[in-house]
Amino acid sequence: MKRVLRRFQTLPIxxxxxxxxxxxVAFAVAAVSVTCWFxxxxxLYDQLDGDLQKAAAVQGPQRVGIExxxxxxxxxxxxAYNGPRNTYSQALTADATVCLLGNSAGEVKVxxxxxxxxxNRHNGDGIVHNGTTVDGTPVRxxxxxxxxxxxxxxxxxxxxxxxxxxxxxxxxxxxxxxLILLLVSGVGVLxxxxxxxxxxxxxxxxxxKLTEAVEHVARTEDLNVRIPVEEDAEDEVARLSRSFNSMTxxxxxxxxxxxxxxxxxxxxxxxxxxxxxxNIELLTRSEETGRxxxxxxxxxxxxxxxAQMTELASLIGDLQELSRSAGQRxxxxxxxSLEDTVESALRRARLRGPELTINAHVEPWFTRxxxxxxxxxxxxxxxxxxKFSPDGGTIDVxxxxxxxxxxxxxxxxTEDELPHVFDRFWRSPSARAxxxxxxxxxxxxxxxxxxxxxxxxxxxxxxxxxxxxxxxGAPTPPPTELQ
Numbered sequence: 001m002k003r004v005l006r007r008f009q010t011l012p013i014x015x016x017x018x019x020x021x022x023x024x025v026a027f028a029v030a031a032v033s034v035t036c037w038f039x040x041x042x043x044l045y046d047q048l049d050g051d052l053q054k055a056a057a058v059q060g061p062q063r064v065g066i067e068x069x070x071x072x073x074x075x076x077x078x079x080a081y082n083g084p085r086n087t088y089s090q091a092l093t094a095d096a097t098v099c100l101l102g103n104s105a106g107e108v109k110v111x112x113x114x115x116x117x118x119x120n121r122h123n124g125d126g127i128v129h130n131g132t133t134v135d136g137t138p139v140r141x142x143x144x145x146x147x148x149x150x151x152x153x154x155x156x157x158x159x160x161x162x163x164x165x166x167x168x169x170x171x172x173x174x175x176x177x178x179l180i181l182l183l184v185s186g187v188g189v190l191x192x193x194x195x196x197x198x199x200x201x202x203x204x205x206x207x208x209k210l211t212e213a214v215e216h217v218a219r220t221e222d223l224n225v226r227i228p229v230e231e232d233a234e235d236e237v238a239r240l241s242r243s244f245n246s247m248t249x250x251x252x253x254x255x256x257x258x259x260x261x262x263x264x265x266x267x268x269x270x271x272x273x274x275x276x277x278x279n280i281e282l283l284t285r286s287e288e289t290g291r292x293x294x295x296x297x298x299x300x301x302x303x304x305x306x307a308q309m310t311e312l313a314s315l316i317g318d319l320q321e322l323s324r325s326a327g328q329r330x331x332x333x334x335x336x337s338l339e340d341t342v343e344s345a346l347r348r349a350r351l352r353g354p355e356l357t358i359n360a361h362v363e364p365w366f367t368r369x370x371x372x373x374x375x376x377x378x379x380x381x382x383x384x385x386x387k388f389s390p391d392g393g394t395i396d397v398x399x400x401x402x403x404x405x406x407x408x409x410x411x412x413x414t415e416d417e418l419p420h421v422f423d424r425f426w427r428s429p430s431a432r433a434x435x436x437x438x439x440x441x442x443x444x445x446x447x448x449x450x451x452x453x454x455x456x457x458x459x460x461x462x463x464x465x466x467x468x469x470x471x472x473g474a475p476t477p478p479p480t481e482l483q
Contacts, residue, residue, distance in 0.1 A: 013207075014200040021196025026189045033181040040177055044170045045140070049128050052142035055087055055163045056126060066091055066101065066146065066161060073099035088139060088164035091146070094118055094157060107134045108164045114143045117160045131164065138171065139164040206237040210244055223252035276308045332372075335474045338365040341375045342399050349382035349395075356389050360397040367402065367471040369451035377447040380440035381406050381467050388465065402471050409464040413457065421457045444469075 073093065088108045089101040096115055100107060109132055117127060126144030133139055141164040148157050206227070213225045225248060227241040279301045286293045293301065339362050346360055367374075381404075385395045388410035396407045413421065422445040441457070448455040453471035460466040 013204060014197060017200035017203075018193050018196040021199070022189050022193035025192030026185070029185040029188045033185050037174065037178055037181060041174055044173065048140045048165060048167075048170065049142070052128065052140065052163050052165060055089075056142050056144045056161060066148075073097055088133065088141075088162070090162050092118065092143075092160040092162060094159065105166075106137070108132075108139060108141055108162055109134060110162070114141070114160060114162060117143045117145050118158050130167065133164075138167040140167055140170075203237075206241060210237075210241060213244065217248065223248045223255065273308075273312070276305060276312075279305050279308070332370045333368055334371065335366055335476075336369050336371050336374055338367050338374070338399060338402070338404070338471060339363065341371070341378055342397070342404065344375055345378040345382050346397065348379055349386055352383065353386035353389065353395075355391055356386060357392075357394045358397060359394065362397070362399040363401070365399060365402050365471070366474045366476055367451060367453070368474045369447070369471070373443075373447045374451065377444040377469075378404070380444050381469070384408075384440060384467070385410075385465070402473050404469040404471070405466060407460050407464055407466040409460075409462075412459050412463055412465050415459075418457065418459075422455075 073091075087104070088106055089104040090108060091099040091101060092110060092114060093099065096110065098107060098110060111129070111131060113127055113129060126142050128140070128142050131139055131141040141162060143160050143162050146159045146161050148159055209227055213227055216225055217223060226245050229238050229241045229245070282293070283298075283301060286298075292298075342360075342362050346358060346362075350356075350358055382395070382397070385406050385408035389395055389408045390410060393409050395409075396405075398405045422441050445455055448469055448471065451471055453469060455467070455469045457465060457467050
């Protein structure tokens with residue numbers, strides 16, 4: 001059985017569906033055919049039993065004829081009783097003697113049940129059963145009890161009267177019916193198998209298209225393949241096709257972003273690497289030629305090398321942050337005190353801009369995020385404000401109701417630059433001379449979005465820029481989690 005199941009599981013889906021449909025139809029047709037055959041058999045037997053009951057009704061002259069036949073009991077039909085033609089009629093005495101009556105077609109074999117009718121009387125009712133004649137003909141037999149009275153002595157005796165009809169015609173009818181039902185069932189099963197195969201082909205045609213699309217993607221890495229799906233289709237195949245289209249679209253977008261990130265990163269890395277190479281070549285040539293560089297110029301070169309290395313380290317860190325998947329971040333998400341995060345970021349911002357005045361009003365608020373990523377995002381926003389604030393300027397920071405606003409009083413952002421502020425490696429023309437990788441605000445946008453919030457950057461009234469971060473709240477954690 002296990003081998004058959006394993007063999008079945010290795011068949012193509014079409015073959016399995018066809019076999020399952022054919023098996024289901026075969027079972028249904030077999031059940032209907034068998035039920036139909038037994039119903040017809042019962043009806044035919046009921047009709048025979050009704051005829052036998054009429055023939056076994058012994059009254060008046062018939063009883064006199066049976067009594068005379070029993071008085072002169074022989075194994076040949078007696079003319080003293082003229083029963084129905086084409087039937088088997090015989091009497092059975094208490095000592096199991098068989099007496100054939102007139103017009104009997106032959107002798108029926110007496111069974112123990114027939115003898116029991118004489119002994120048990122069966123409440124005056126007879127029994128009906130299948131039997132055979134002496135020459136082997138199948139018959140339907142009805143045996144009824146009789147009480148006979150000797151007209152001379154007046155004594156009574158028990159006997160039985162057997163009436164039987166041949167079952168050849170009934171059995172022939174049932175055999176023909178069974179053959180017809182078998183043929184019809186076979187045609188039905190074959191038709192069901194063919195219909196199941198056709199339905200399987202039609203139903204699996206979208207799966208074939210999906211398979212071809214997957215094989216095409218695996219062979220060519222072409223993620224622009226789309227499977228046509230009807231808009232109102234809601235079956236499993238349509239859902240699978242939509243999921244595949246959505247998956248390929250996401251993969252294509254991810255690959256495009258990856259290629260763009262690599263291209264942008266290569267472009268951004270080229271400048272500091274070129275500067276580092278130039279400065280290091282100058283220092284190396286000075287050592288090789290023995291012509292020392294003036295001390296002031298040498299210090300400037302070393303400072304430039306250090307600055308470029310710091311910029312490279314920052315750029316690589318930002319790239320690593322952007323390359324981390326959402327799954328890696330989700331493992332570290334927890335309830336975070338945004339108040340503590342902002343306070344920590346403010347301390348770092350004051351160190352980077354000691355000449356600036358930072359006014360802060362921070363209220364308690366808890367949200368679900370990755371602590372390190374959220375603090376980095378807030379630090380990037382404050383660094384952006386510090387970078388563009390004039391000497392002696394003021395930065396206003398406010399956290400209330402889950403909304404963090406950071407406003408600087410710098411030159412601000414033009415309207416045509418606002419749509420690009422969160423793009424990777426994008427830097428405004430006025431900021432290209434300043435240190436930075438152009439990834440800070442991209443990291444802010446990604447972190448806030450993954451925490452379920454929103455971030456915007458807009459021009460502030462009276463000049464400057466205002467950054468707004470909205471983060472959803474979370475239940476306050478127990479004190480042990482805040483420590």
